[in-house]
Amino acid sequence: MCSIEGKVQPSGTWARDLESIAKEGGCQREVQRTFKMLKEVWLDIGIERTDTHKGVTIKVLLDSSTTRMFMDRKTLAKHKFRLQKLERPIRVKNVDGMYNSRGAIMHEVEVNVYYKSYVERIRIDVCDLGRTEVILGMP
Numbered sequence: 001m002c003s004i005e006g007k008v009q010p011s012g013t014w015a016r017d018l019e020s021i022a023k024e025g026g027c028q029r030e031v032q033r034t035f036k037m038l039k040e041v042w043l044d045i046g047i048e049r050t051d052t053h054k055g056v057t058i059k060v061l062l063d064s065s066t067t068r069m070f071m072d073r074k075t076l077a078k079h080k081f082r083l084q085k086l087e088r089p090i091r092v093k094n095v096d097g098m099y100n101s102r103g104a105i106m107h108e109v110e111v112n113v114y115y116k117s118y119v120e121r122i123r124i125d126v127c128d129l130g131r132t133e134v135i136l137g138m139p
């Protein structure tokens with residue numbers, strides 16, 4: 001068995017080239033990607049309660065495709081942030097256009113955010129995010 005290492009070429013034809021090389025050599029084709037696609041941007045930021053000014057460092061996901069900011073319910077409870085009930089619930093649409101099965105967002109939390117020399121007071125919607133603690137979108 002032989003192996004073929006794939007390398008990205010600007011023409012975008014590398015996959016076809018690899019296939020023809022594998023067929024000509026009569027061996028089973030293995031392609032190993034030699035680069036890592038940048039799919040996510042993670043930052044460590046400081047988040048501070050507005051009432052007690054107690055702060056924590058949290059790893060956040062930057063997501064330019066969402067128009068809001070989100071905090072996971074478990075993160076909220078763990079750091080004892082104060083919930084504020086929204087006047088009107090916010091319905092959430094997933095990437096596929098379907099409404100989120102976990103229901104509407106009913107609460108938010110107000111926090112101070114610190115990143116390097118940047119400081120801002122923001123409101124973050126509270127919902128279930130799974131393993132992600134906070135998502136910062138582009139409002």
